[in-house]
Amino acid sequence: MKKIVLGLIFCCSALAHSEIVINSNGDRVDLKSNGTWALVPWTDADFVNNNEKFTIKVPDGGNHDVDVLVTPDVSLQDDGRRIKRKDLEFEVKLAAITGRYKLKDRYSYVPREVSVKQRGNNVSITISSTAKNSYGADVPSDLTKEYYIEKNGRFTNKSMNDY
Structure with a gap:
């Protein structure tokens, strides 16, 4: 029974x-x-916390995912809204995909590190990467995107002509 x-x-x-x-x-x-x-x-693990490094997968020039270290520098300054990790990962992937098309050899693009700086609701995402020039040498470069976090938590690109 x-x-x-x-x-x-x-x-x-x-x-x-x-x-x-x-x-x-x-x-x-x-x-x-x-x-x-x-x-x-939502829990603290779902948000980007100050000085708490983590890795995300970002596509390289051949659309293969590469593990990239994210270094956050977060200061909410009283009225700032917290960044969700999933939203940040989406914006980094979008910036990496659009940024590699500005290169001469986009298939050699390899993201190396992501730096996130938040001051209040203003967010700056910098992707450090390397790509090959016409001689085959690796050339480092940085791509910076500026965002504003709206009341609903969504990112708004400050300069729409970047895309």
Whole structure:
């Protein structure tokens, strides 16, 4: 009898699963199989914290993911909004993809390091990379993008003519 009850509980728990998704407002929502939902709070691990280095995958010139070290320098200055790691990773990938098309040999592009500087709601992302010149030598370069974080947490490019 005990085994039957445990088996029944196991089957019910396997069927009653949930899925965590992100809605249009940027909130994490736990969608349960019975049709209900609940907001899931963000944790410190979901945000970019000051002087807490981490790695992300950024595509190189051949569209292969390269592990790149991110060095944050964050100062919220009373009214600043925190950067979510997923949002930062998306903006870095977008900047790397668009930045390599300005190179003569875009297939030799290799991102090396990302530096993030936040002052209040102003964010500056600098990607240090190397690419080969016409003689085959590696040439270092930096690509800097300036953003503003809106009230909903989304990034707005300060100079739209960069893209």
